[in-house]
Amino acid sequence: MPLGPEKFLILSAVIFALGVLGVLLRRGAISILMSIELMLNGANLAFIAFARQFGQAEGQIYVFFIITLAAAEAAVGLAIVIALFRLGDSTDVDELSLLKW
Amino acid sequence: MESIAFIVLSILALASALVVVLPVVRNAVVCALALAVNLICVAGFFFLLQAQFIGFLQIIVYAGAIMVLILFVLMLLNVHDERHLGSSGFFQRYLGPLLAVGFVALLVTSLVASLQGAEFPRAGAAYGTVATLGQELFTRFFYPFEAISLLLVVAMIGAVLLAKRRL
Amino acid sequence: MLNLIWIIPLLPLIGVAVNGLFGRRMPRAAVGVLGCAVVLASLLISFGAVWELSQLPVEERYHEVVVGRWMSLGTLVNQHPGSSTVSTDVHIDWGFALDPLSAVLLLVVTGVGFLIHVYSVGYMSHERDLVRFFVYLNLFMAMMCTLVLANNLLVMFVGWEGVGLCSYLLIGFFYDRPFDARTGLSCADAGRKAFIVNRIGDFAFLIGMLYLITEFGTLHMRTLAGEFQHGAGPEWLLSGVGVLLFIGACGKSAQIPLYVWLPDAMAGPTPVSALIHAATMVTAGVYMVCRMSALYSAAPEAMAIVALVGTATALFAATMGLTATDIKKVLAYSTVSQLGFMFAAAGLGAYIAAMFHLMTHAFFKALLFLGAGSVIHGLHGEQDIRRMGGIRRKMPITFLTFVIATLAIAGIPPLAGFFSKDEILAAAWNGGHRGIWAALLCGAILTAFYMTRLTWLVFFGSFRGDAETLAKVHESPRSMTVPLMVLALLAVTGGWIGIPKVMSGWVGGGDWNRLHHWLEPVVVTPHAAAQADAGHASGAEGMLIVLAIVVAVAGVLMAATIYRREGLAERLARASGPVYRTLRNLFWVDELYDVLVLRPFYAVCRFFNGFDRRVVDGLVNASGIVTELTGQVLKLFQTGLVRNYAMTFLLGVVAILFYLITR
Numbered sequence: 053m054p055l056g057p058e059k060f061l062i063l064s065a066v067i068f069a070l071g072v073l074g075v076l077l078r079r080g081a082i083s084i085l086m087s088i089e090l091m092l093n094g095a096n097l098a099f100i101a102f103a104r105q106f107g108q109a110e111g112q113i114y115v116f117f118i119i120t121l122a123a124a125e126a127a128v129g130l131a132i133v134i135a136l137f138r139l140g141d142s143t144d145v146d147e148l149s150l151l152k153w
Numbered sequence: 154m155e156s157i158a159f160i161v162l163s164i165l166a167l168a169s170a171l172v173v174v175l176p177v178v179r180n181a182v183v184c185a186l187a188l189a190v191n192l193i194c195v196a197g198f199f200f201l202l203q204a205q206f207i208g209f210l211q212i213i214v215y216a217g218a219i220m221v222l223i224l225f226v227l228m229l230l231n232v233h234d235e236r237h238l239g240s241s242g243f244f245q246r247y248l249g250p251l252l253a254v255g256f257v258a259l260l261v262t263s264l265v266a267s268l269q270g271a272e273f274p275r276a277g278a279a280y281g282t283v284a285t286l287g288q289e290l291f292t293r294f295f296y297p298f299e300a301i302s303l304l305l306v307v308a309m310i311g312a313v314l315l316a317k318r319r320l
Numbered sequence: 321m322l323n324l325i326w327i328i329p330l331l332p333l334i335g336v337a338v339n340g341l342f343g344r345r346m347p348r349a350a351v352g353v354l355g356c357a358v359v360l361a362s363l364l365i366s367f368g369a370v371w372e373l374s375q376l377p378v379e380e381r382y383h384e385v386v387v388g389r390w391m392s393l394g395t396l397v398n399q400h401p402g403s404s405t406v407s408t409d410v411h412i413d414w415g416f417a418l419d420p421l422s423a424v425l426l427l428v429v430t431g432v433g434f435l436i437h438v439y440s441v442g443y444m445s446h447e448r449d450l451v452r453f454f455v456y457l458n459l460f461m462a463m464m465c466t467l468v469l470a471n472n473l474l475v476m477f478v479g480w481e482g483v484g485l486c487s488y489l490l491i492g493f494f495y496d497r498p499f500d501a502r503t504g505l506s507c508a509d510a511g512r513k514a515f516i517v518n519r520i521g522d523f524a525f526l527i528g529m530l531y532l533i534t535e536f537g538t539l540h541m542r543t544l545a546g547e548f549q550h551g552a553g554p555e556w557l558l559s560g561v562g563v564l565l566f567i568g569a570c571g572k573s574a575q576i577p578l579y580v581w582l583p584d585a586m587a588g589p590t591p592v593s594a595l596i597h598a599a600t601m602v603t604a605g606v607y608m609v610c611r612m613s614a615l616y617s618a619a620p621e622a623m624a625i626v627a628l629v630g631t632a633t634a635l636f637a638a639t640m641g642l643t644a645t646d647i648k649k650v651l652a653y654s655t656v657s658q659l660g661f662m663f664a665a666a667g668l669g670a671y672i673a674a675m676f677h678l679m680t681h682a683f684f685k686a687l688l689f690l691g692a693g694s695v696i697h698g699l700h701g702e703q704d705i706r707r708m709g710g711i712r713r714k715m716p717i718t719f720l721t722f723v724i725a726t727l728a729i730a731g732i733p734p735l736a737g738f739f740s741k742d743e744i745l746a747a748a749w750n751g752g753h754r755g756i757w758a759a760l761l762c763g764a765i766l767t768a769f770y771m772t773r774l775t776w777l778v779f780f781g782s783f784r785g786d787a788e789t790l791a792k793v794h795e796s797p798r799s800m801t802v803p804l805m806v807l808a809l810l811a812v813t814g815g816w817i818g819i820p821k822v823m824s825g826w827v828g829g830g831d832w833n834r835l836h837h838w839l840e841p842v843v844v845t846p847h848a849a850a851q852a853d854a855g856h857a858s859g860a861e862g863m864l865i866v867l868a869i870v871v872a873v874a875g876v877l878m879a880a881t882i883y884r885r886e887g888l889a890e891r892l893a894r895a896s897g898p899v900y901r902t903l904r905n906l907f908w909v910d911e912l913y914d915v916l917v918l919r920p921f922y923a924v925c926r927f928f929n930g931f932d933r934r935v936v937d938g939l940v941n942a943s944g945i946v947t948e949l950t951g952q953v954l955k956l957f958q959t960g961l962v963r964n965y966a967m968t969f970l971l972g973v974v975a976i977l978f979y980l981i982t983r
Contacts (some may be wrong), residue, residue, distance in 0.1 A: 055155055058268035060198065061161055065260040067195075068172055069253045074174035075159055076249035077966050082227060083181055084963075085228050086173055089219065096211075107280060107288045108196050110315050116290070117276045119207075120301050124308035126219050130226045131315035137230050138318070145962055151235050152960030249967050256974050263981045 060101035068094030079135045081143040085126065092122050159201060166194035179234040185224050192216040205282040321368035322383045326416050328365055328426070329465035329479075331358045335458035343451030352441035355454035359437050359461055363430040370423045371715045378841055382542065384471055387414040396537035408537035417542070419472035421842045422677055424835075425468045425607050428682045432599045433461050435803040439690055440591040443697060452520055453493060453589070460486035464600050468607065473529050473539040476608065480572065481522060483601045488515040490596065491588040496590030499587040503910070510587035517581040521571015528564030533559060544615035546862030549844060555619070562622025563616055565630075569605030574656045575633045575663060582656055586648040590693030593648055598655050598689050600684035606662045606678050609946055610671045611845060617669065617846040627667025631759045636907075638766035642773070643893075643903040646703050647692045652776050653686060654729065659764060661744055664760060670747035671843040676818045677740035683814050684728040684737055687807035691722040694796040694804065695778060699789055707785035714793045717801045719779050721808040726775045728811040730768035731872040739815035742868050749864055761871060768875025776883040 071094060074087025096115045103111025133143060140147055172178050172187035176186035192215050279285050290298055336356035341352050373381055416425070428839060435623065437457065444453055467479025480738055486488040492511025499507045534537055535557055547553065574582040585597050596602070609616060609626065616623050632656050641653035660680050664676035696703055698715050712719040728735035731742070741764060748757035783790050789863070818835040881889055893900045902908070957968070 054269065054270075054272045055159060055201070055274045058264055058270055059159070060202070061264050061268070062261055063166070063198070063645060065228050065257055065264070067166065067191075069257040069260075070167075070170040070174050072169040072256065072970060073217070073250060073253045076177050076245060076963055076970070077174065077252070079176070080181055080232060082223065082232060083173075083184055086184055086223060087251065089188065089215075089218065090170060090173055090191065093192065093215075096261075097195055098205060099197055100199055100202050100204050103204065104276065104280075107276055109280075109285050112281065112286055113289050113294050115204075117294075117297060117301055119210060120305065122221050123187060123214060124305055126222060128308050128315065131262055131312040134230065134316045135164065136189055143230065143232055148962065149960030203502050245961075245963060245967060249963075251971070252974050253965065256977065258968070259974070259977050259981055 054076065057101050061098055064094045064098040064101065066094075067091075067097065070094075075141045078099070079144055079146060081136065081145055082130070084145065085129050087128075089122060092118060155201060158197070162197045162201070166191055166198070169194065170318050181227050181232050181234075183226060185220060188223075189216050189220045193218065202281075203276050206281060206283050206286050230294070321365060322372045322418060323363055323385055323461070325369050325383070325418050326385050326387050326958050327470055328362045328369075328430070328469060329416075329462045329736075331365075332462040332465070339458065345452075345453065348445075348450055350351050350493055351451050351454055354460055356434065356437040356441065357432045358458060359430065362461065362465065363427075363434050365642055366423075366426050366430045368425060369418055373418055373423060375418070381841070382417060382419045384415060384542075386471075388414070389413050390474075392967065393533075396534070405461070410533065410537045410652065412472060412539060414475060414476045415471035416475075416670040419842050420838050421607075421610060421675065422468050422969050423466040424679060424839065425603070426465070428679055429461075429464050429468055429600050431650060432682050432686050432807070433492065433595060433808055436595045436599075436690070439594075439800050439803040440589075442797045443591055443693055444589065445735070447589075449493070450783065453490075455596070456486055456489045456493070457591075459680060460490070460596060460601075461656045464604075469495075470541075472541060473532065473544075475530065476611075477522075477525065478539075480525070480604060480608075482571070483596070483604065484515060484518045484522065484785065486583070487518070487601055487815070488512070489607040490592040491585045493588055505584060505587070507587040510581075510584040510752055514585050517569045521578055522569040522572075524564045524566025528561045528568065529705055531561050531564070540567065540892040540909065541611055544612075547842065548614040548618045551618070553618075555963060556756045558615060558619040560621040562612075563625055565612060565855075566605075566616075566622065566907065567902045568624050570629065571605075573602045573605030573659045573663070575605070575629050575660060576636060579633065579637065579656050579907075580913065583649050583652045586646065590648065590689060592881055593651070594686045594689035594693065594756070598685035602655060602659055603662070603678045603682065606659065606666060606674055609663070609666045610675055613666075613671045614844040616666070617838065617844045620846070623667050623846070625667070625670065627664050627753070629758060630660045630663025630665075630667055631763075632660070633657065633757050634664060634763040635759050636768075638763045638770065639903055640906050641770040643900060645772065646705050647695065647705050647708070647778065648689070648703060650705075650770060651685070651688050651692060654688075654767065654771065658685070659765060661741065661760065661763065664756060665744040665747055668744075668747045668751050668753060669846045670744065670757070671845065672836055672839045673743040673747050675731050675839060676743060680728070680736035680740040680811070682812050683727040683807055683810040684735075687721055687725040687804060687811055688729070688736040690800070690807065691718050691725065694718040694800055694932075695722075697796050697800070698786070698793050700792060702717045702785060702789060706781070707789075708778045709781040709785075709978065710779070710783045711793055715795045717795060717804060722779065723806040724808045726771045727876075730876055732766055733869060734754075734812075734815070736811050736813070736815035738868070738872070739818050742865055743818065745868055746861055746864055750861075761868075764868065765871050765875045768872045769879045772879035773883055776880060779788050781883070800915055946956050 064108040065108050068091050071087045071089075071091030074090060075084055078087060096118055099115045099118070103115075104108065134149070137143055168263060169187040169191040173184050173191065178184055178187075194236040195207045196216065198209055203320075329768045335355050337646075339346075339351055339354060346354075373383060376383075389411060391412040393412070396408050396410050431692070437454075440453065440457065444450055447453060463479045463482030463486060465479070467476050467483060468481060470476035485926075488511045490511075491514050494507045495511075497507050497509055499505050505513075531541060534542065535553055536544060538544065547556065567578075570580040578915060582597060582602070586593055616626065636661060637653045637656035641650050641657065644650045644653060658677070662674045662677050662681070694715065695708070695711070695718060697710070698718070699708065702708065724735065728737040731738045733739075745757060745760055745764070748754075748760055882892065905911075957964075
């Protein structure tokens with residue numbers, strides 16, 4: 053079975069969608085952060101697939117940056133989770149409903 | 154050979170992604186470990202696509218550093234098992250998954266329709282090597298490179314500040 | 321002076337402005353003096369202008385002054401077989417014109433108006449709102465002069481509406497007082513009634529004007545008269561316009577069926593009744609018909625309607641005057657009846673007779689009203705003649721002038737009313753309209769009767785009120801009695817400018833019918849009437865004159881005999897049972913209008929009120945409620961849960977993706 057961009061892109065879409073699903077269904081803040089990482093992963097896969105398709109290094113550079121950004125974002129996100137945990141003693145996002153009507 | 158690897162890796166990736174995502178899995182640490190597996194699978198994909206440097210980067214930074222960070226915080230906060238998603242509302246429970254499925258369906262159909270099983274062209278020998286990437290990074294993408302270092306510094310400071318017990 | 325005729329309506333407006341703006345800060349005497357002075361100035365200019373007019377040769381007695389253009393309405397292309405113009409530039413100017421016809425009414429209006437202004441100074445001297453009274457009165461004079469001097473129908477209509485407005489303002493002058501205990505009408509209600517009934521006539525007038533301007537492209541009266549005399553315009557249009565304009569006149573001059581406002585207009589102060597509802601405003605309809613004599617002479621059906629309505633009104637109103645018990649209401653019905661005489665004359669083609677009667681009527685009716693005012697003043701507000709009687713020795717001047725006026729209106733020679741009324745009767749007889757003549761003759765008898773009744777019950781016999789009032793009865797001050805005397809003089813001599821040919825023989829030869837000569841060139845008489853006029857036998861006319869005198873005297877004597885005897889009148893009233901009751905209730909016309917017109921109208925109003933409140937307001941409320949409900953629904957989206965927001969986000973993404981992919 054020859055490999056082509058189509059398969060990788062479909063896979064990327066599925067991983068991304070699963071990440072979205074995780075964001076919607078999960079209740080723990082850290083689990084949601086992990087789902088977000090999954091989404092980013094899906095995007096990375098798409099970038100690399102396209103880079104391979106066109107034989108350029110540009111897509112890979114983008115992934116380079118995305119990974120770096122993911123790291124930074126994970127750090128800051130987790131710091132926020134820690135701060136929230138200190139407030140309410142739980143990481144349940146449904147408890148953060150002050151903007152309710 | 155490649156196809157076999159591809160199939161195996163994709164099954165593994167999807168399975169681990171499902172473990173991360175589905176609320177059936179209530180232990181957060183299990184989710185984190187599944188995520189690590191997923192990341193490694195994706196790194197495998199990168200290797201298949203001849204992006205060696207990025208693949209290694211993925212393993213070292215993503216699966217290595219970020220996952221460890223997440224595990225650290227999990228342990229630190231001693232997060233309990235997640236409660237069932239029962240009380241998050243009717244729409245959320247059913248419409249969400251539906252939308253996600255729709256999203257995937259749209260993308261898949263359009264991809265299939267437009268690409269129709271094309272193949273990758275042959276890649277150059279220097280494709281995906283450290284040298285090539287380094288070349289690009291320090292010439293064309295010099296400014297983003299510097300900017301992202303700055304961003305890392307800011308993120309560090311931010312993380313430290315946010316997590317402090319007393320400011 | 322002729323070029324200054326445009327100032328005549330303007331001067332009273334100065335009175336309005338000054339009294340209106342500064343009246344409260346002026347001494348009361350000054351207010352009255354200013355109000356009279358401006359009218360006097362108008363009167364003097366009128367005299368001058370008319371004198372100059374009379375110096376001109378007969379064919380040139382038409383002087384026009386155009387102050388400015390009011391409306392430019394484009395061009396009208398008309399294809400008349402009989403008209404000379406092909407396309408006319410349609411426009412309306414602020415134009416005033418003086419010709420013999422307008423001269424007559426102008427002098428009457430300014431002259432009688434001035435006398436009544438002087439009278440009002442004395443009559444209203446105890447009134448709190450004196451300033452307001454003189455402002456309205458001056459405004460009325462300005463509007464009436466505009467009406468008289470207008471050279472086109474639209475400017476006349478401005479004056480027409482203006483006097484209607486002033487009538488409303490002045491009738492409801494005592495806005496906080498009740499008026500009629502029997503019907504529960506207040507003075508303000510009476511004012512509204514006058515205005516609304518007038519409006520019905522004005523509406524018809526307006527439509528008539530619209531027809532005229534679309535057909536002929538002009539409302540200039542002299543131009544239109546020329547067109548009518550050349551036979552321009554289809555027959556149906558001329559008749560229609562004639563009827564429409566006449567309906568307007570019915571409203572203004574209180575003919576059937578629009579007379580109902582005049583008796584209730586007596587709610588206003590007596591000088592108002594004298595000036596507006598006797599001498600000037602109500603004659604505007606007659607004046608208009610005479611001005612448009614060319615139109616009516618070319619539309620025989622319209623003339624017939626005018627004559628019939630006028631005759632009917634003359635007789636009808638006279639019957640109601642027989643039983644009225646308010647001194648002013650008797651005079652009101654008398655006015656309606658006399659106006660009927662004038663319209664009958666106009667409808668028969670005797671426009672000069674109509675104007676003659678208009679003039680003499682102004683004199684003696686104003687005198688009667690002012691005299692009544694004097695009586696009311698002397699009796700401290702009493703208006704019911706059943707509580708008067710025998711005050712002739714206490715108010716000699718009032719008594720004397722009142723008697724002169726009564727004899728004048730009854731038609732006793734050589735007083736004014738005889739000559740004018742006789743000319744109308746002669747026109748009816750000579751034209752072959754024996755039925756109209758008979759009806760008018762009956763009207764004359766009734767007039768003599770009820771006027772004598774009134775005089776007798778007020779001034780003769782014994783006093784039927786309370787002793788306290790009797791002790792305080794006194795003659796009125798000179799500011800009130802002097803106008804009475806001037807008007808009495810006019811009532812005596814006023815008819816002498818229209819002595820018919822027959823009688824001039826008795827006076828010593830020569831043609832004494834000055835008025836006829838003065839007005840004849842200006843008035844267009846239909847051919848039939850002209851022929852009838854020429855072909856009469858002087859013998860028959862002499863007989864008619866004697867008959868008229870006999871009839872008048874008979875009426876006077878009958879009334880005197882009946883009311884001299886105590887209780888005879890009451891027994892007669894009881895004996896005639898239902899007839900008396902019908903007359904007393906004024907043929908229930910007001911009640912009829914209430915049922916036929918007012919109640920359905922109120923029902924329609926209630927429907928629309930409900931519609932407005934429930935549907936229109938309901939729609940507005942509904943839009944508010946819808947907005948509120950939308951808000952209630954939309955706020956449910958704000959759950960405060962981040963994941964819900966994320967899902968909404970996803971929804972948008974999917975939607976856009978769907979759109980982009982399936983395009």
